[in-house]
Amino acid sequence: MSLRIVVCVKYVPDATGDRHFAEDLTTDRDAVDGLLSELDEYAVEQALQIAENADDAEVTVLTVGPEDASDALRKALSMGADKGVHVEDDDLHGTDAIGTSLVIAKAIEKTGYDLVICGMASTDGTMGVLPALLAERLGVPQVTLLSEVSVEDGKITGRRDGDSATEQLEAALPAVASVTDQSGEARYPSFKGIMAAKKKPVESLDLDDLDIEAEEVGLDGAWTKVEDATARPARTAGTVVKDEGEGGKQLAEFLAGQKFI
Amino acid sequence: MAEVLVYVDHVDGAVRKPTLELLTLARRIGEPVAVHLGAGADTAAATLAEYGAVKVLAADAPEFADYLVVPKVDALQAACDAASADGSPAAVLLPSSAEGKEIAARLALRLGSGIITDAVDLEAGDEGPVATQSVFAAAFTTKSRVSKGTPVITVKPNSAAPEAAPAAGTVEQLPVSFGELATGTKVVSRKERESTGRPELTEAAIVVSGGRGVGGAENFNVVEALADSLGAAVGASRAAVDAGWYPHSSQVGQTGKTVSPQLYVAAGISGAIQHRAGMQTSKTIVAVNKDAEAPIFDLVDYGVVGDLFEVVPQLTEEVTARKG
Numbered sequence: 001m002s003l004r005i006v007v008c009v010k011y012v013p014d015a016t017g018d019r020h021f022a023e024d025l026t027t028d029r030d031a032v033d034g035l036l037s038e039l040d041e042y043a044v045e046q047a048l049q050i051a052e053n054a055d056d057a058e059v060t061v062l063t064v065g066p067e068d069a070s071d072a073l074r075k076a077l078s079m080g081a082d083k084g085v086h087v088e089d090d091d092l093h094g095t096d097a098i099g100t101s102l103v104i105a106k107a108i109e110k111t112g113y114d115l116v117i118c119g120m121a122s123t124d125g126t127m128g129v130l131p132a133l134l135a136e137r138l139g140v141p142q143v144t145l146l147s148e149v150s151v152e153d154g155k156i157t158g159r160r161d162g163d164s165a166t167e168q169l170e171a172a173l174p175a176v177a178s179v180t181d182q183s184g185e186a187r188y189p190s191f192k193g194i195m196a197a198k199k200k201p202v203e204s205l206d207l208d209d210l211d212i213e214a215e216e217v218g219l220d221g222a223w224t225k226v227e228d229a230t231a232r233p234a235r236t237a238g239t240v241v242k243d244e245g246e247g248g249k250q251l252a253e254f255l256a257g258q259k260f261i
Numbered sequence: 262m263a264e265v266l267v268y269v270d271h272v273d274g275a276v277r278k279p280t281l282e283l284l285t286l287a288r289r290i291g292e293p294v295a296v297h298l299g300a301g302a303d304t305a306a307a308t309l310a311e312y313g314a315v316k317v318l319a320a321d322a323p324e325f326a327d328y329l330v331v332p333k334v335d336a337l338q339a340a341c342d343a344a345s346a347d348g349s350p351a352a353v354l355l356p357s358s359a360e361g362k363e364i365a366a367r368l369a370l371r372l373g374s375g376i377i378t379d380a381v382d383l384e385a386g387d388e389g390p391v392a393t394q395s396v397f398a399a400a401f402t403t404k405s406r407v408s409k410g411t412p413v414i415t416v417k418p419n420s421a422a423p424e425a426a427p428a429a430g431t432v433e434q435l436p437v438s439f440g441e442l443a444t445g446t447k448v449v450s451r452k453e454r455e456s457t458g459r460p461e462l463t464e465a466a467i468v469v470s471g472g473r474g475v476g477g478a479e480n481f482n483v484v485e486a487l488a489d490s491l492g493a494a495v496g497a498s499r500a501a502v503d504a505g506w507y508p509h510s511s512q513v514g515q516t517g518k519t520v521s522p523q524l525y526v527a528a529g530i531s532g533a534i535q536h537r538a539g540m541q542t543s544k545t546i547v548a549v550n551k552d553a554e555a556p557i558f559d560l561v562d563y564g565v566v567g568d569l570f571e572v573v574p575q576l577t578e579e580v581t582a583r584k585g
């Protein structure tokens with residue numbers, strides 16, 4: 001039986017750009033160029049490696065997002081994933097993490113899966129809660145924040161470098177996993193991969209296809225509300241001196257003035 | 262007053278500082294009730310009481326250590342049910358650790374509640390607690406609240422100064438029955454991180470970090486010596502971690518730890534956006550970098566353009582002399 005791997009990826013505004021909020025206090029996705037979240041590249045990489053080590057496997061990349069988010073799918077397909085699923089619906093604008101997890105969980109169930117792999121967090125929202133939410137919704141084990149992962153005999157094992165300890169984890173498939181940026185560099189798409197990706201199938205789904213009501217998602221369906229967003233005042237320019245042999249002492253003088261020594 | 266459940270982060274009953282911060286914040290919105298899972302509740306209770314816990318709900322079972330995350334979600338859910346007997350809790354607060362956020366997420370879903378992660382401040386509001394967050398690599402500050410259910414909020418370390426406020430801290434046993442999912446992910450083995458003898462990175466008042474400019478694992482003693490003279494924790498940029506010079510557990514930044522100390526010292530670090538995401542909210546920032554154009558200098562209160570191997574040892578010597 002083929003091992004069905006679904007990788008969840010997000011299309012995010014480039015972190016090196018000047019990210020802003022839109023008027024409705026959602027992330028402004030027009031002001032800055034988007035791309036496949038770098039942290040999800042690690043998830044695609046691990047999925048491809050697991051697939052390469054399996055007798056028979058299929059890697060599906062799944063994204064929820066506006067039309068442009070198809071760029072993220074193309075990138076993952078050009079790295080080597082087999083097919084894509086794009087959930088797109090105008091009513092999704094402003095959906096919070098809980099709502100997003102509903103949409104993704106339904107799309108994963110519709111696609112069919114043995115293993116779901118996510119990145120450790122998005123580079124825009126940075127909450128890092130989606131894998132746990134998916135595991136809760138799908139009712140399968142959560143094997144998250146792995147810096148090493150392998151799949152064998154219907155079991156997933158991996159190393160989690162946690163807050164205060166390193167843990168070796170094990171669970172039976174089906175399961176939801178997430179991998180960190182310590183799991184291994186992601187491959188670059190090859191020219192051949194980029195050409196092949198253009199022909200790979202991408203299924204489009206909307207809320208109707210997933211039996212989700214518009215009220216369950218979007219800004220109005222969110223269970224949290226952003227009331228205010230203000231740009232952090234630029235730090236007042238500090239003193240910068242050139243070391244002429246006394247730099248360390250000058251710095252000590254400053255620290256003493258601030259009562260740190 | 263409504264109860265505010267506070268998840269206790271501890272090692273065998275030794276309560277970690279972020280929990281005391283949570284208790285302090287909890288008092289702004291209600292009566293703190295601590296939830297202590299695992300061994301050591303009686304030891305912890307004294308500290309929890311000192312910082313304002315009116316009650317300590319305690320549960321101990323092997324499942325908490327043997328399986329990932331879910332047993333703790335089951336227990337917190339039981340605690341919420343218990344608290345609901347006297348009206349629904351005003352909020353559930355957890356530390357913004359990797360595990361804290363995962364527990365919070367699953368709990369929120371079960372309660373049918375919204376979740377806010379990585380709060381840096383918390384205050385009472387007309388429509389429930391209002392959380393302050395620092396987003397887009399700390400370029401923006403937002404205020405948010407949960408609009409459905411019992412607010413589940415995770416709070417970053419160093420978000421409040423712990424204030425003692427003695428309360429009863431009566432220990433009550435919390436009966437927990439584990440669901441089917443609780444034993445889904447087995448923790449086959451666990452190796453506690455060895456203590457460096459230095460303060461915990463996320464909790465430290467001072468952090469001294471080294472980057473690619475440090476040039477090798479063997480040179481990190483320059484950074485460590487300064488840290489030790491200041492009683493600081495040691496951090497590292499991802500470039501230094503990826504090069505294998507310093508452990509990942511010390512990485513500061515988007516994919517490492519977020520720190521918000523009184524003083525952050527960056528040595529040989531350029532100040533990339535992903536690094537800034539982890540340290541930009543520090544109160545005072547100083548840097549030593551040989552490149553006057555390095556972006557880190559846009560953030561500093563005081564910067565020295567120079568070779569860190571000259572400047573840092575001189576600083577260390579000066580600190581030691583002044584303290585001595």
Ligand SMILES: Cc1cc2nc3c(=O)[nH]c(=O)nc-3n(C[C@H](O)[C@H](O)[C@H](O)COP(=O)(O)OP(=O)(O)OC[C@H]3O[C@@H](n4cnc5c(N)ncnc54)[C@H](O)[C@@H]3O)c2cc1C
Pocket residue numbers: 038039123181471472473474475497498499500501512513514515516517518528529530531532533534535536539549550551552555567568569570
């Ligand atoms: C998805 C993603 C997540 C990331 N997460 C993180 C993260 O969590 N944390 C993080 O730090 N980075 C992270 N990065 C990487 C980040 O973009 C930078 O590459 C990294 O922070 C650079 O580290 P650095 O400043 O030490 O190295 P560099 O940028 O190479 O800077 C080294 C600096 O040292 C100075 N220098 C060299 N020699 C000396 C000397 N003798 N004396 C004084 N100064 C000297 C140089 O002038 C230079 O400014 C992430 C990147 C991505 C894409």
